[in-house]
Amino acid sequence: MLRRLARIIVVYRHSLALVTLFLLVLSFYGMSQLQFESDLSKQLPSDLKAVQDYYTLQNEFGSGGSALVLVRIKGTGSDVVDIRDPRVIKAIYDLEQRFMEREYVTDTFSIADICVQVLGRLPRTIEETKFVLDMLPEDARSSLVSRDYSTTLVVVTLNRESNQEALVRVYKEMLEDIKKAGFPEGVEAVLTGDLGITYRILEMLQADMNRTMAVAGVIVVLILIYFYRSPIRMLVPLIPLTFGVIMTLGFMGLLGIPLDLATSTVGAMIIGMGIDYGVHVTNRYYEERAKGRPPEEAAEEAIAETGKALLGAALTTIAGFLALSLSILPSLRRLSLALVMGLGLTAMNAVIVTPAVAILEEEVGKRLGWRSGGLRLGTSERIKRAFEFLGGAIKRAPWGALLVAGLITGLSIYGFTLVTTEVRLEKMIPTTLPEIEALSDIRSEFGGQDEVVILVKADDVRDPTIVRAIYRFEEAIKADSCLNNVFETESIADVVIEKYGYIPNDKEKIAEVLKGSSLVSDDYSMTTIRLKGNFMGVRQEVFNEIMAYFEEELKNADFPPGVSARLAGEAYLNYVLNNLVNDELNRISTVGTLIVVLVVFAIFKRPTVALAMLMPMFLGALWTIGYMGLAGIPFTQTLAGVVSMVVGLGVDYGMHITHRFLEELREGNRAPIITAMGSVGPAILVGALTTAGGFLSLLTAELTAIHDFGKVLAVGIFSSMLSAYLVTPALLQLEFGRKLGGVENED
Structure with missing residues (x-):
């Protein structure tokens, strides 16, 4: 056929x-028509409760994202020596006014707002700014300005579309507003937070794709020119x-x-x-x-x-x-x-x-x-002879080749035990970017501005028993701040207590305070408890522990019957994604391996022959995971399917060697393993080098996730190739060696 x-x-x-x-x-x-996607919620199944709650927050409370503007004095040569300088406060206020003119900005908060609330105007002298800040509690003051008064923060709440065009427009317009705000010489404002990180990821995705494809093409061309000796x-x-x-x-x-x-x-x-x-x-x-x-x-x-x-x-x-298509991600x-x-x-x-x-x-x-002259083969004779020599060595000592493979496997098993996971987007871009450096400064100076939201649903959240339960929950969370990294909370209970000094039993009094509040939905069936702190800047294991802590506290919380309280928001989506990646890694790897095994057995019916083909994929996958553990490369949402991919790629090399071995065996070749290795070995090397070259081109990517993806897949290719050169011919020799020896003796 x-x-x-x-x-x-x-x-x-x-x-x-x-x-x-x-x-x-x-x-x-x-x-x-190609589009770029960087929205975290689009990486999760839409029917998940966490995703549905995320969209509820967007629709009911305008929680479409956030942006942070870090305002700081750049150096000693600056005309401004204190961030409380009235010129800085005025520039911040002007910036906020520009932001509020944008249809996607729902709220802003800064030191300038506090000054206007207290003084009724902007401060004219630095002493007036100091007076305003001295009136604030220590924790409130420390969340607005750094200890050395060189840095302050503007928090911007956004209600924006997350598609590519809207995100780029929002980011560029906010950058333009920062440039026009008129900050004094020596004072810089860095746009960061969810918006800045998402924009950078989107920008680098496009640049990385173009760059890696170009580099992959150059690598492949150079390898082909070397082996074919002709452009x-x-x-x-x-x-x-x-x-x-x-x-x-x-x-x-x-x-x-x-x-x-x-x-x-x-x-x-x-x-x-x-x-x-x-x-x-x-x-x-x-x-x-x-x-x-x-x-x-x-x-x-x-x-x-x-x-x-x-x-x-x-x-x-x-x-x-295809096993990846079975994923729920x-x-x-x-x-x-x-x-x-x-x-x-x-x-x-x-x-x-x-x-x-x-x-x-x-x-x-x-x-x-x-x-000129005759036709030339695509590979050099020296490389061919080297593979024939390897085939001869394995023919004489197949157990030696298996021993080498066994030693590598033992080291890989140890590395396997060291593998971790990491799915947070900010961990997938370089730490040297201004947005990430600014986030690091915010966490060190202001305790972090990461937010975890708890969505509370009831018939009417203005019920005094519900408001008291929210207050008790907040107090319990703040009491454990050393465990959960929370430094600030916000809820309707805080608004009510600020008004009355206590939580009244009269529902009408509570309703009067909350009328028109952004903390409740229009029908008063939902409200939020917002927890601020440093959640995303910690290690993935600590982040998981903090999220698990919040889940456990919600289970044990004393909310009245009929009240639902669940974690929501983008930070929680990262936690959900992390758990899904771990689940999907095991499921996809198992399914992918089984599919490949069934395909191989369907094509080549003989179990021993099929095993010779399959061993490179098993060992290639194991060696790859072992390398990840030893090199400290975590599994990400991108790498969740890497085992299935290495399995699908790794079996090819064993299949080519086995197919050529059987072809030579049928034609009566008395040393089929030598001929097969000499003929197919160089082609496999070319294929592996070009394949790995394509993957290694991903090392030129700026995004850490893509960088690691290319590195791991390249290791997977070389691992599969090496195991195919060692294990496949050894198993074939052990299976057919006696028969071949008998043929040689007859002559």
């Missing part, structure tokens, strides 16, 4: 080329790959698949993985041409003979990636669809376009006379 298909592809290659060009034109249009011949596998990448990105745009922390890596990944298919077809084509076959027959033989291994490799890789489902589609398109182009380009290259070469 494959041979008939190969003949059809060769005969109708020109017609198929026209179809490919049509798909390319369509793909260019699709690429113009023309290396185009044979490169052109189909380019078509596949363009089609993948184009179809992502047409299908509405956004580019996020996971899918923005697809371009570089497809470059790295997809070249493998074209390399195997190209190498076999030139191998057959060197034997004297005419171009059309060589193309048919290349497709037919590499077809089964290529089809099996593509199916197992796709099977591993939308980001992993999108990544699965993009990778499966990309690999399918790249494999299709490798089979259909590569032979046509190879034949065209020879025809044009003859006419232009750029080739």
